[in-house]
Amino acid sequence: MLQKRGLKKVSLLISGVLFVCMALGQTELRPNILWIVAEDMSAFLGCYGDINVYTPNIDRIAREGVKYTRAFTTAGVCAPSRSVIITGMYQTAIGTQHMRTNGDPRYQPVSSYAAVIPETVKCFPEYLRMMGYYCSNNQKQDYQFEAPVTVWNENGPGASWKNRPVGAPFFSVFNFMITHESQLFMRKKDSLLVDPAKVTVPPYYPETETVRNDIARALTNINILDQQVGQLLDQLKADGLYDNTIIIFYADHGGPLPRMKRELYDRGIHIPFIIRYPGAQHAGTVNNDLISSVDFAPSMLSLAGLTIPAHMQGKAFLGKYKAKEPRKYIYAARDRMDTEYDRVRAVRDNRFKYMYNYETGKPAYQEIQFRMDIPMMKELLSLYKDKKLNSLQASWFDPGKPEEELYDTEKDPHEMHNLAADPAYRTKLTELRTAFQNWTKKYGDMGALPEKEMISRWWNNDTAPPVTSKPGMLKTAEGIMIHCPTAGASLGYRIIKQGQATDTPKRIFLSWDMSAIMNPAANGKAISAPPEWHIYDGKPLKLNKGDTLIARAQRIGFVHAESTFVQD
Secondary structure, eight states, X not given: OHHHHHHHHHHXXXXXXXXXXXXXXXXXXXXXXXXXXXXXXXXXXXXXXXXXXXXXXXXXXXXXSEEEEEEEOSOSSHHHHHHHHHHSSOHHHHTOOSBOSSSOGGGXXXXXXXXXXXXXXXXXXHHXXXXXXXXXXXXXXXXXXXXXXXXXXXXSTTOSGGGSOTTOOEEEEEEEOTTSTTHHHHTTTSOOSSOGGGSOOOTTSOOOHHHHHHHHHHHHHHHHHHHXXXXXXXXXXXXTOGGGEEEEEEESSSOSSTTTTTOSSHHHHEEEEEEEOGGGTTTTEEEEEEEEGGGHHHHHHHHTTOOOOTTOOSOOOSSTTOOSSOOSOEEEEEOOBTTBOOOEEEEEOSSEEEEEESOTTSOSOOOOGGGGGSHHHHHHHHHHHTTOSOHHHHGGGOSOOOSEEEEETTTOTTOOSOOTTOGGGHHHHHHHHHHHHHXXXXXXOGGGSOHHHHHHHHTTTOSSOOBOOOOEEEEOSSOEEEEOOSTTOEEEEEEEOTTOTTOOOEEEOOTTSHHHHHOGGGTTOEEEOOOOOEEOOSSOBOXXXXXXXXXXXXXXXXXXXXXXXXXX
Protein backbone atom coordinates (compact mmCIF):
# COMPACT_ATOMS: atom_id res chain seq x y z
CA MET A 1 0.00 0.00 0.00
CA LEU A 2 2.82 2.41 0.91
CA GLN A 3 4.54 1.59 -2.36
CA LYS A 4 1.38 2.37 -4.33
CA ARG A 5 0.95 5.67 -2.49
CA GLY A 6 4.58 6.54 -3.24
CA LEU A 7 4.08 5.78 -6.92
CA LYS A 8 0.95 7.93 -6.92
CA LYS A 9 2.86 10.86 -5.40
CA VAL A 10 5.63 10.49 -8.00
CA SER A 11 3.01 10.35 -10.75
CA LEU A 12 1.38 13.56 -9.48
CA LEU A 13 4.74 15.28 -9.23
CA ILE A 14 5.65 14.28 -12.79
CA SER A 15 2.24 15.51 -13.93
CA GLY A 16 2.82 18.83 -12.19
CA VAL A 17 6.28 19.25 -13.71
CA LEU A 18 4.93 18.38 -17.14
CA PHE A 19 2.27 21.07 -16.97
CA VAL A 20 4.69 23.67 -15.68
CA CYS A 21 6.90 22.84 -18.68
CA MET A 22 3.87 23.34 -20.88
CA ALA A 23 3.22 26.72 -19.22
CA LEU A 24 6.78 27.72 -20.03
CA GLY A 25 6.29 26.78 -23.67
CA GLN A 26 8.72 23.84 -23.56
CA THR A 27 6.33 21.39 -25.20
CA GLU A 28 3.62 21.62 -27.80
CA LEU A 29 0.98 20.73 -25.21
CA ARG A 30 -1.18 23.50 -23.77
CA PRO A 31 -1.92 24.02 -20.06
CA ASN A 32 -5.43 24.30 -18.69
CA ILE A 33 -6.08 27.79 -17.30
CA LEU A 34 -8.79 28.74 -14.80
CA TRP A 35 -9.61 32.35 -13.99
CA ILE A 36 -11.45 33.07 -10.74
CA VAL A 37 -12.59 36.69 -10.91
CA ALA A 38 -13.95 38.67 -7.97
CA GLU A 39 -15.75 41.95 -8.51
CA ASP A 40 -14.93 45.21 -6.73
CA MET A 41 -12.34 43.88 -4.30
CA SER A 42 -9.12 45.25 -2.91
CA ALA A 43 -6.61 42.86 -1.35
CA PHE A 44 -8.73 42.32 1.78
CA LEU A 45 -7.74 38.68 2.24
CA GLY A 46 -6.07 36.69 4.94
CA CYS A 47 -3.10 35.93 2.69
CA TYR A 48 -2.57 39.68 2.24
CA GLY A 49 -2.62 40.28 5.98
CA ASP A 50 -6.26 41.20 6.66
CA ILE A 51 -7.15 39.74 10.07
CA ASN A 52 -10.87 40.46 9.85
CA VAL A 53 -11.73 38.06 7.04
CA TYR A 54 -11.77 34.28 6.91
CA THR A 55 -10.61 33.18 3.47
CA PRO A 56 -9.06 29.71 3.81
CA ASN A 57 -9.71 28.66 0.20
CA ILE A 58 -8.15 31.72 -1.43
CA ASP A 59 -5.38 31.68 1.17
CA ARG A 60 -4.62 28.11 0.16
CA ILE A 61 -4.22 29.16 -3.46
CA ALA A 62 -1.66 31.72 -2.27
CA ARG A 63 0.05 29.23 0.05
CA GLU A 64 0.41 26.76 -2.83
CA GLY A 65 1.25 29.39 -5.41
CA VAL A 66 2.62 32.85 -6.17
CA LYS A 67 1.16 35.95 -4.51
CA TYR A 68 1.65 39.24 -6.37
CA THR A 69 1.77 42.31 -4.15
CA ARG A 70 1.82 45.04 -6.81
CA ALA A 71 -0.94 44.17 -9.29
CA PHE A 72 -3.04 47.06 -10.56
CA THR A 73 -5.94 47.61 -12.93
CA THR A 74 -6.03 50.47 -15.43
CA ALA A 75 -9.34 51.77 -14.08
CA GLY A 76 -11.11 51.74 -10.74
CA VAL A 77 -14.39 50.62 -12.26
CA CYS A 78 -15.76 47.61 -14.08
CA ALA A 79 -16.41 48.06 -17.81
CA PRO A 80 -13.33 50.12 -18.79
CA SER A 81 -11.19 47.71 -16.77
CA ARG A 82 -12.73 44.64 -18.39
CA SER A 83 -12.25 46.08 -21.88
CA VAL A 84 -8.52 46.29 -21.15
CA ILE A 85 -8.33 42.78 -19.72
CA ILE A 86 -10.02 41.17 -22.73
CA THR A 87 -8.06 43.10 -25.40
CA GLY A 88 -4.63 43.82 -23.90
CA MET A 89 -5.12 47.48 -24.92
CA TYR A 90 -5.47 50.59 -22.74
CA GLN A 91 -9.05 51.86 -22.59
CA THR A 92 -7.89 55.38 -23.46
CA ALA A 93 -6.25 54.04 -26.63
CA ILE A 94 -9.32 52.21 -27.97
CA GLY A 95 -12.18 54.45 -26.78
CA THR A 96 -13.55 52.27 -23.98
CA GLN A 97 -12.71 54.71 -21.19
CA HIS A 98 -16.24 55.81 -20.20
CA MET A 99 -18.34 53.94 -17.63
CA ARG A 100 -20.25 52.57 -19.41
CA THR A 101 -21.13 52.61 -23.09
CA ASN A 102 -24.07 50.22 -23.12
CA GLY A 103 -26.28 50.06 -20.07
CA ASP A 104 -29.11 51.54 -18.05
CA PRO A 105 -30.09 54.93 -19.55
CA ARG A 106 -30.57 56.28 -16.03
CA TYR A 107 -26.83 56.09 -15.53
CA GLN A 108 -25.46 57.49 -18.77
CA PRO A 109 -25.91 60.83 -20.56
CA VAL A 110 -25.53 59.41 -24.07
CA SER A 111 -27.43 56.72 -25.90
CA SER A 112 -25.99 53.24 -25.65
CA TYR A 113 -23.25 52.38 -28.10
CA ALA A 114 -20.55 49.81 -28.69
CA ALA A 115 -16.98 51.05 -28.83
CA VAL A 116 -15.52 50.69 -32.33
CA ILE A 117 -12.04 49.52 -31.51
CA PRO A 118 -9.18 49.22 -34.07
CA GLU A 119 -9.77 46.60 -36.75
CA THR A 120 -6.65 44.63 -35.79
CA VAL A 121 -7.87 44.02 -32.23
CA LYS A 122 -9.62 40.85 -31.15
CA CYS A 123 -10.61 39.50 -27.74
CA PHE A 124 -7.70 37.31 -26.68
CA PRO A 125 -9.66 34.05 -26.06
CA GLU A 126 -10.26 33.99 -29.81
CA TYR A 127 -6.54 33.37 -30.31
CA LEU A 128 -6.68 30.54 -27.75
CA ARG A 129 -9.65 28.98 -29.55
CA MET A 130 -7.71 29.05 -32.81
CA MET A 131 -5.07 26.90 -31.13
CA GLY A 132 -7.57 24.32 -29.91
CA TYR A 133 -8.53 25.71 -26.51
CA TYR A 134 -12.06 25.31 -25.22
CA CYS A 135 -12.93 28.76 -23.85
CA SER A 136 -15.86 29.21 -21.47
CA ASN A 137 -17.09 32.27 -19.60
CA ASN A 138 -19.47 32.07 -16.64
CA GLN A 139 -20.76 34.60 -17.22
CA LYS A 140 -20.14 38.37 -17.09
CA GLN A 141 -18.52 40.15 -20.04
CA ASP A 142 -19.19 43.95 -19.90
CA TYR A 143 -16.44 44.82 -22.38
CA GLN A 144 -18.00 48.07 -23.70
CA PHE A 145 -18.90 46.21 -26.90
CA GLU A 146 -20.70 43.07 -28.00
CA ALA A 147 -18.23 40.22 -28.01
CA PRO A 148 -18.25 38.35 -31.33
CA VAL A 149 -19.50 34.77 -31.15
CA THR A 150 -15.96 33.64 -31.93
CA VAL A 151 -14.66 34.69 -28.49
CA TRP A 152 -16.18 31.89 -26.39
CA ASN A 153 -17.15 28.32 -27.06
CA GLU A 154 -19.84 29.02 -24.51
CA ASN A 155 -20.78 32.04 -22.45
CA GLY A 156 -23.42 32.21 -19.75
CA PRO A 157 -24.88 30.06 -16.98
CA GLY A 158 -23.57 26.53 -17.05
CA ALA A 159 -20.47 27.45 -19.05
CA SER A 160 -17.47 25.47 -17.83
CA TRP A 161 -14.62 23.16 -18.73
CA LYS A 162 -17.06 20.23 -18.34
CA ASN A 163 -18.51 20.75 -21.80
CA ARG A 164 -15.22 20.65 -23.72
CA PRO A 165 -14.28 17.89 -26.19
CA VAL A 166 -12.28 15.05 -24.69
CA GLY A 167 -8.61 15.95 -24.41
CA ALA A 168 -9.02 19.63 -25.27
CA PRO A 169 -7.19 22.14 -23.05
CA PHE A 170 -9.45 24.76 -21.53
CA PHE A 171 -9.46 28.41 -20.55
CA SER A 172 -12.40 28.86 -18.19
CA VAL A 173 -13.52 32.08 -16.49
CA PHE A 174 -15.80 32.25 -13.45
CA ASN A 175 -16.98 35.66 -12.31
CA PHE A 176 -18.21 36.07 -8.73
CA MET A 177 -20.55 38.98 -8.02
CA ILE A 178 -20.92 38.61 -4.25
CA THR A 179 -18.30 41.30 -3.60
CA HIS A 180 -19.83 43.82 -6.02
CA GLU A 181 -20.76 47.29 -4.78
CA SER A 182 -24.47 46.52 -5.16
CA GLN A 183 -24.20 43.75 -2.58
CA LEU A 184 -23.46 46.35 0.10
CA PHE A 185 -27.07 47.52 -0.01
CA MET A 186 -28.82 44.48 -1.49
CA ARG A 187 -27.57 42.37 1.44
CA LYS A 188 -27.69 45.02 4.15
CA LYS A 189 -30.29 43.06 6.15
CA ASP A 190 -28.32 39.80 6.04
CA SER A 191 -26.34 38.62 9.04
CA LEU A 192 -22.75 39.80 9.33
CA LEU A 193 -19.87 37.35 9.58
CA VAL A 194 -17.44 40.08 10.65
CA ASP A 195 -17.73 42.08 13.87
CA PRO A 196 -18.09 45.81 13.00
CA ALA A 197 -16.37 46.73 16.27
CA LYS A 198 -13.18 44.98 15.14
CA VAL A 199 -12.77 46.36 11.62
CA THR A 200 -10.10 48.90 10.77
CA VAL A 201 -11.52 52.27 9.71
CA PRO A 202 -9.21 54.09 7.26
CA PRO A 203 -8.54 57.78 7.96
CA TYR A 204 -10.65 59.03 5.06
CA TYR A 205 -13.79 57.76 6.85
CA PRO A 206 -15.26 59.01 10.11
CA GLU A 207 -15.54 56.57 13.03
CA THR A 208 -19.29 55.87 12.97
CA GLU A 209 -21.49 52.82 13.42
CA THR A 210 -22.71 53.08 9.83
CA VAL A 211 -19.17 53.17 8.44
CA ARG A 212 -18.14 50.19 10.53
CA ASN A 213 -21.23 48.23 9.47
CA ASP A 214 -20.57 48.89 5.77
CA ILE A 215 -16.94 47.84 6.08
CA ALA A 216 -18.06 44.70 7.93
CA ARG A 217 -20.60 44.04 5.16
CA ALA A 218 -17.88 44.28 2.49
CA LEU A 219 -15.66 41.89 4.45
CA THR A 220 -18.58 39.53 5.09
CA ASN A 221 -19.16 39.36 1.35
CA ILE A 222 -15.51 38.39 0.91
CA ASN A 223 -16.01 35.58 3.43
CA ILE A 224 -18.92 34.32 1.33
CA LEU A 225 -16.86 34.70 -1.83
CA ASP A 226 -14.24 32.41 -0.32
CA GLN A 227 -16.88 29.76 0.32
CA GLN A 228 -18.00 29.98 -3.32
CA VAL A 229 -14.40 29.75 -4.52
CA GLY A 230 -14.07 26.63 -2.36
CA GLN A 231 -17.05 25.06 -4.15
CA LEU A 232 -15.44 25.78 -7.53
CA LEU A 233 -12.11 24.28 -6.45
CA ASP A 234 -13.88 21.21 -5.06
CA GLN A 235 -15.45 20.66 -8.48
CA LEU A 236 -12.07 21.07 -10.17
CA LYS A 237 -10.63 18.44 -7.82
CA ALA A 238 -13.57 16.10 -8.32
CA ASP A 239 -12.92 16.26 -12.05
CA GLY A 240 -9.25 15.37 -11.52
CA LEU A 241 -8.06 18.73 -12.82
CA TYR A 242 -6.73 20.54 -9.75
CA ASP A 243 -3.14 19.46 -10.29
CA ASN A 244 -2.96 20.01 -14.03
CA THR A 245 -4.59 23.45 -14.20
CA ILE A 246 -3.04 26.90 -13.75
CA ILE A 247 -5.39 28.64 -11.31
CA ILE A 248 -5.45 32.44 -11.32
CA PHE A 249 -7.40 34.51 -8.78
CA TYR A 250 -7.82 38.26 -9.16
CA ALA A 251 -10.32 41.12 -8.90
CA ASP A 252 -11.54 43.31 -11.76
CA HIS A 253 -10.60 46.45 -9.79
CA GLY A 254 -10.40 47.74 -6.21
CA GLY A 255 -12.90 47.84 -3.36
CA PRO A 256 -16.65 48.61 -3.46
CA LEU A 257 -16.96 51.32 -0.82
CA PRO A 258 -17.16 55.09 -1.42
CA ARG A 259 -13.72 56.64 -2.02
CA MET A 260 -12.53 53.22 -3.24
CA LYS A 261 -14.45 52.21 -6.35
CA ARG A 262 -13.93 54.50 -9.37
CA GLU A 263 -10.85 56.16 -7.82
CA LEU A 264 -7.28 55.99 -9.12
CA TYR A 265 -5.81 55.81 -5.65
CA ASP A 266 -4.48 52.37 -4.74
CA ARG A 267 -7.73 51.54 -2.97
CA GLY A 268 -9.45 51.77 -6.37
CA ILE A 269 -6.92 50.02 -8.62
CA HIS A 270 -4.73 47.79 -6.42
CA ILE A 271 -5.99 44.20 -6.57
CA PRO A 272 -5.14 40.74 -5.28
CA PHE A 273 -3.50 38.56 -7.92
CA ILE A 274 -2.54 34.97 -7.14
CA ILE A 275 -1.39 32.07 -9.35
CA ARG A 276 -1.27 28.41 -8.40
CA TYR A 277 0.73 26.26 -10.80
CA PRO A 278 0.23 22.52 -11.29
CA GLY A 279 1.86 20.47 -8.57
CA ALA A 280 2.02 23.60 -6.36
CA GLN A 281 5.22 24.68 -8.10
CA HIS A 282 6.72 27.85 -6.58
CA ALA A 283 4.50 27.40 -3.51
CA GLY A 284 4.64 30.27 -1.04
CA THR A 285 6.40 32.66 -3.43
CA VAL A 286 5.80 36.40 -3.10
CA ASN A 287 6.34 38.51 -6.23
CA ASN A 288 6.74 42.29 -5.81
CA ASP A 289 6.99 43.18 -9.51
CA LEU A 290 4.64 45.79 -10.91
CA ILE A 291 2.00 44.25 -13.15
CA SER A 292 -0.96 45.84 -14.88
CA SER A 293 -4.24 44.37 -16.03
CA VAL A 294 -3.27 45.35 -19.59
CA ASP A 295 -0.66 42.61 -19.21
CA PHE A 296 -3.16 39.83 -18.53
CA ALA A 297 -4.05 39.09 -22.17
CA PRO A 298 -0.49 38.81 -23.50
CA SER A 299 0.49 36.79 -20.44
CA MET A 300 -2.26 34.22 -21.03
CA LEU A 301 -1.21 33.83 -24.67
CA SER A 302 2.39 33.49 -23.55
CA LEU A 303 1.43 30.81 -21.00
CA ALA A 304 -0.17 28.88 -23.85
CA GLY A 305 2.99 29.29 -25.94
CA LEU A 306 1.32 31.64 -28.44
CA THR A 307 3.10 34.56 -30.04
CA ILE A 308 1.78 37.87 -28.69
CA PRO A 309 0.03 40.00 -31.37
CA ALA A 310 1.94 43.19 -32.17
CA HIS A 311 -1.02 45.44 -31.43
CA MET A 312 -1.24 44.46 -27.76
CA GLN A 313 0.00 47.22 -25.46
CA GLY A 314 0.58 45.06 -22.38
CA LYS A 315 3.71 43.03 -21.73
CA ALA A 316 3.74 39.37 -20.73
CA PHE A 317 4.94 38.63 -17.20
CA LEU A 318 4.39 34.87 -17.56
CA GLY A 319 5.19 32.07 -19.96
CA LYS A 320 7.32 31.56 -23.04
CA TYR A 321 7.30 35.20 -24.17
CA LYS A 322 7.72 36.79 -20.74
CA ALA A 323 9.27 40.27 -20.94
CA LYS A 324 12.95 40.36 -20.03
CA GLU A 325 12.49 43.22 -17.57
CA PRO A 326 9.61 43.91 -15.17
CA ARG A 327 7.56 47.05 -15.50
CA LYS A 328 8.89 50.36 -14.21
CA TYR A 329 5.44 52.00 -14.18
CA ILE A 330 1.75 51.15 -14.31
CA TYR A 331 -0.85 53.56 -15.71
CA ALA A 332 -4.51 54.21 -14.97
CA ALA A 333 -7.30 56.49 -16.16
CA ARG A 334 -10.65 57.81 -14.99
CA ASP A 335 -13.24 59.31 -17.33
CA ARG A 336 -17.04 59.53 -17.27
CA MET A 337 -18.61 57.63 -14.40
CA ASP A 338 -22.28 57.04 -15.15
CA THR A 339 -23.70 60.54 -15.71
CA GLU A 340 -20.69 62.46 -14.38
CA TYR A 341 -17.72 63.55 -16.48
CA ASP A 342 -14.18 63.92 -15.17
CA ARG A 343 -10.75 63.14 -16.58
CA VAL A 344 -7.88 61.96 -14.40
CA ARG A 345 -4.72 60.07 -15.30
CA ALA A 346 -2.25 58.28 -13.03
CA VAL A 347 1.17 56.68 -13.18
CA ARG A 348 2.77 54.68 -10.38
CA ASP A 349 6.15 53.13 -9.77
CA ASN A 350 7.02 50.75 -6.95
CA ARG A 351 6.51 53.46 -4.37
CA PHE A 352 5.19 56.77 -5.69
CA LYS A 353 1.88 57.66 -7.37
CA TYR A 354 1.42 60.66 -9.68
CA MET A 355 -2.01 61.90 -10.75
CA TYR A 356 -2.96 64.55 -13.27
CA ASN A 357 -6.38 66.21 -13.04
CA TYR A 358 -7.65 67.74 -16.27
CA GLU A 359 -10.83 69.04 -14.60
CA THR A 360 -9.45 71.02 -11.66
CA GLY A 361 -12.69 72.96 -11.21
CA LYS A 362 -14.61 69.82 -10.27
CA PRO A 363 -14.60 68.06 -6.89
CA ALA A 364 -13.11 64.60 -6.60
CA TYR A 365 -16.52 63.46 -5.36
CA GLN A 366 -19.15 62.79 -8.02
CA GLU A 367 -22.90 62.42 -7.61
CA ILE A 368 -23.05 58.76 -8.61
CA GLN A 369 -26.66 57.68 -8.15
CA PHE A 370 -25.89 53.97 -8.24
CA ARG A 371 -24.01 54.09 -4.94
CA MET A 372 -26.48 56.33 -3.11
CA ASP A 373 -28.16 53.27 -1.59
CA ILE A 374 -24.97 52.49 0.36
CA PRO A 375 -25.78 53.64 3.91
CA MET A 376 -22.30 55.09 4.39
CA MET A 377 -22.60 57.29 1.30
CA LYS A 378 -25.72 59.01 2.58
CA GLU A 379 -24.12 59.50 5.98
CA LEU A 380 -20.93 60.99 4.54
CA LEU A 381 -22.93 63.58 2.62
CA SER A 382 -24.94 64.46 5.73
CA LEU A 383 -21.82 64.77 7.91
CA TYR A 384 -20.12 66.94 5.30
CA LYS A 385 -23.14 69.21 5.09
CA ASP A 386 -23.12 69.56 8.89
CA LYS A 387 -19.33 70.20 8.91
CA LYS A 388 -18.69 67.14 11.05
CA LEU A 389 -15.88 65.68 8.91
CA ASN A 390 -12.26 66.55 9.57
CA SER A 391 -10.23 68.28 6.87
CA LEU A 392 -8.88 65.04 5.35
CA GLN A 393 -12.31 63.41 5.29
CA ALA A 394 -13.94 66.54 3.86
CA SER A 395 -11.32 66.98 1.13
CA TRP A 396 -13.17 64.55 -1.14
CA PHE A 397 -16.04 67.04 -1.35
CA ASP A 398 -13.89 70.17 -1.88
CA PRO A 399 -15.15 72.25 -4.83
CA GLY A 400 -11.91 71.80 -6.77
CA LYS A 401 -8.76 69.73 -6.88
CA PRO A 402 -5.10 70.36 -7.69
CA GLU A 403 -3.77 69.85 -11.17
CA GLU A 404 -1.10 67.46 -9.93
CA GLU A 405 -0.96 65.02 -7.05
CA LEU A 406 1.99 63.00 -5.77
CA TYR A 407 1.92 60.40 -3.00
CA ASP A 408 4.49 58.30 -1.21
CA THR A 409 2.50 55.07 -0.93
CA GLU A 410 5.02 53.56 1.45
CA LYS A 411 4.79 56.29 4.08
CA ASP A 412 1.25 57.32 3.17
CA PRO A 413 -0.59 54.16 2.02
CA HIS A 414 -3.99 55.91 2.08
CA GLU A 415 -2.66 58.66 -0.25
CA MET A 416 -3.92 61.52 1.88
CA HIS A 417 -0.92 63.89 1.79
CA ASN A 418 -0.19 65.49 -1.57
CA LEU A 419 3.55 66.05 -2.07
CA ALA A 420 3.34 67.70 -5.50
CA ALA A 421 4.26 71.14 -4.13
CA ASP A 422 7.03 69.86 -1.85
CA PRO A 423 10.48 70.85 -3.24
CA ALA A 424 12.00 67.72 -1.69
CA TYR A 425 10.03 65.58 -4.17
CA ARG A 426 10.51 67.72 -7.29
CA THR A 427 12.74 65.15 -9.00
CA LYS A 428 10.22 62.35 -8.49
CA LEU A 429 7.36 64.62 -9.59
CA THR A 430 9.22 65.46 -12.82
CA GLU A 431 10.04 61.80 -13.46
CA LEU A 432 6.46 60.59 -13.12
CA ARG A 433 5.02 63.58 -14.97
CA THR A 434 7.33 62.76 -17.88
CA ALA A 435 6.30 59.08 -17.74
CA PHE A 436 2.63 60.14 -17.91
CA GLN A 437 3.28 62.44 -20.86
CA ASN A 438 5.28 59.78 -22.72
CA TRP A 439 2.54 57.20 -22.15
CA THR A 440 -0.08 59.59 -23.53
CA LYS A 441 2.09 60.40 -26.54
CA LYS A 442 2.82 56.74 -27.28
CA TYR A 443 -0.74 55.37 -27.07
CA GLY A 444 -2.93 58.45 -27.50
CA ASP A 445 -5.83 59.42 -25.28
CA MET A 446 -9.34 59.31 -26.68
CA GLY A 447 -10.59 60.91 -23.48
CA ALA A 448 -9.53 64.22 -25.02
CA LEU A 449 -12.46 63.90 -27.45
CA PRO A 450 -15.98 64.78 -26.33
CA GLU A 451 -17.83 61.49 -26.12
CA LYS A 452 -20.47 62.39 -28.69
CA GLU A 453 -17.78 63.47 -31.16
CA MET A 454 -15.92 60.20 -30.62
CA ILE A 455 -19.09 58.24 -31.41
CA SER A 456 -19.82 60.40 -34.44
CA ARG A 457 -16.36 59.71 -35.87
CA TRP A 458 -16.80 55.99 -35.38
CA TRP A 459 -20.18 56.11 -37.09
CA ASN A 460 -19.01 58.35 -39.97
CA ASN A 461 -21.40 61.11 -38.84
CA ASP A 462 -24.35 58.75 -39.13
CA THR A 463 -26.99 58.25 -36.45
CA ALA A 464 -26.53 54.49 -36.32
CA PRO A 465 -23.48 52.26 -35.88
CA PRO A 466 -21.74 50.75 -38.91
CA VAL A 467 -22.82 47.29 -40.02
CA THR A 468 -20.48 44.43 -40.82
CA SER A 469 -20.76 43.26 -44.42
CA LYS A 470 -22.84 40.15 -44.86
CA PRO A 471 -20.61 37.07 -45.03
CA GLY A 472 -20.37 35.55 -48.47
CA MET A 473 -20.47 31.81 -49.10
CA LEU A 474 -18.68 30.20 -52.02
CA LYS A 475 -19.55 26.65 -53.03
CA THR A 476 -16.53 24.69 -54.22
CA ALA A 477 -15.83 21.05 -54.96
CA GLU A 478 -14.19 20.69 -51.54
CA GLY A 479 -17.00 22.42 -49.61
CA ILE A 480 -18.31 25.85 -48.62
CA MET A 481 -15.90 28.77 -48.20
CA ILE A 482 -16.86 31.81 -46.09
CA HIS A 483 -15.52 35.32 -46.57
CA CYS A 484 -16.29 38.87 -45.46
CA PRO A 485 -14.98 42.12 -47.00
CA THR A 486 -15.15 44.05 -43.70
CA ALA A 487 -11.59 44.48 -42.45
CA GLY A 488 -11.08 43.05 -38.98
CA ALA A 489 -14.29 41.03 -38.94
CA SER A 490 -14.29 37.74 -37.06
CA LEU A 491 -16.05 34.86 -38.81
CA GLY A 492 -18.02 32.25 -36.93
CA TYR A 493 -20.30 29.50 -38.13
CA ARG A 494 -22.79 26.87 -37.01
CA ILE A 495 -23.81 23.73 -38.80
CA ILE A 496 -27.30 22.56 -37.90
CA LYS A 497 -28.04 19.03 -38.91
CA GLN A 498 -31.33 18.24 -40.56
CA GLY A 499 -33.97 17.93 -37.84
CA GLN A 500 -31.66 19.35 -35.17
CA ALA A 501 -33.49 22.62 -34.60
CA THR A 502 -35.32 21.35 -31.51
CA ASP A 503 -32.62 18.88 -30.47
CA THR A 504 -30.33 21.37 -28.72
CA PRO A 505 -27.60 20.20 -26.35
CA LYS A 506 -28.22 20.25 -22.62
CA ARG A 507 -25.94 21.85 -20.08
CA ILE A 508 -26.21 21.57 -16.33
CA PHE A 509 -26.27 24.25 -13.68
CA LEU A 510 -23.64 23.35 -11.11
CA SER A 511 -23.57 24.43 -7.48
CA TRP A 512 -20.73 26.89 -8.10
CA ASP A 513 -22.27 28.60 -11.13
CA MET A 514 -23.06 32.23 -10.31
CA SER A 515 -26.56 31.75 -11.71
CA ALA A 516 -27.14 28.83 -9.37
CA ILE A 517 -25.60 30.60 -6.39
CA MET A 518 -27.94 33.54 -6.93
CA ASN A 519 -30.83 31.14 -7.61
CA PRO A 520 -30.34 27.93 -5.62
CA ALA A 521 -33.46 26.41 -7.14
CA ALA A 522 -31.53 26.12 -10.42
CA ASN A 523 -28.91 23.77 -8.96
CA GLY A 524 -28.59 20.55 -10.91
CA LYS A 525 -31.17 21.52 -13.52
CA ALA A 526 -30.53 21.12 -17.23
CA ILE A 527 -30.73 24.08 -19.58
CA SER A 528 -30.93 24.15 -23.35
CA ALA A 529 -28.19 25.70 -25.42
CA PRO A 530 -28.04 26.19 -29.19
CA PRO A 531 -25.30 24.57 -31.31
CA GLU A 532 -21.86 26.04 -30.69
CA TRP A 533 -20.37 28.78 -32.83
CA HIS A 534 -17.06 27.70 -34.36
CA ILE A 535 -14.28 29.95 -35.62
CA TYR A 536 -13.93 29.78 -39.38
CA ASP A 537 -10.31 28.94 -40.22
CA GLY A 538 -10.44 29.47 -43.99
CA LYS A 539 -10.84 25.81 -44.89
CA PRO A 540 -13.79 24.44 -46.92
CA LEU A 541 -16.69 23.18 -44.80
CA LYS A 542 -18.24 19.88 -45.80
CA LEU A 543 -22.00 19.60 -45.38
CA ASN A 544 -24.41 16.69 -45.71
CA LYS A 545 -27.68 16.94 -47.56
CA GLY A 546 -30.18 18.96 -45.55
CA ASP A 547 -27.52 20.59 -43.32
CA THR A 548 -27.89 24.31 -42.66
CA LEU A 549 -24.79 26.47 -42.45
CA ILE A 550 -25.15 29.78 -40.58
CA ALA A 551 -22.25 32.20 -40.87
CA ARG A 552 -21.86 35.32 -38.75
CA ALA A 553 -19.38 38.13 -39.38
CA GLN A 554 -18.64 40.88 -36.88
CA ARG A 555 -16.06 43.56 -36.50
CA ILE A 556 -16.01 44.74 -32.89
CA GLY A 557 -18.19 47.83 -32.56
CA PHE A 558 -20.11 47.06 -35.75
CA VAL A 559 -23.51 45.40 -35.96
CA HIS A 560 -23.03 41.76 -36.87
CA ALA A 561 -24.38 40.21 -40.08
CA GLU A 562 -25.41 36.65 -40.93
CA SER A 563 -25.85 34.49 -44.01
CA THR A 564 -27.44 31.06 -44.33
CA PHE A 565 -26.78 28.21 -46.73
CA VAL A 566 -28.74 24.93 -46.97
CA GLN A 567 -27.04 21.97 -48.61
CA ASP A 568 -29.29 20.45 -51.27
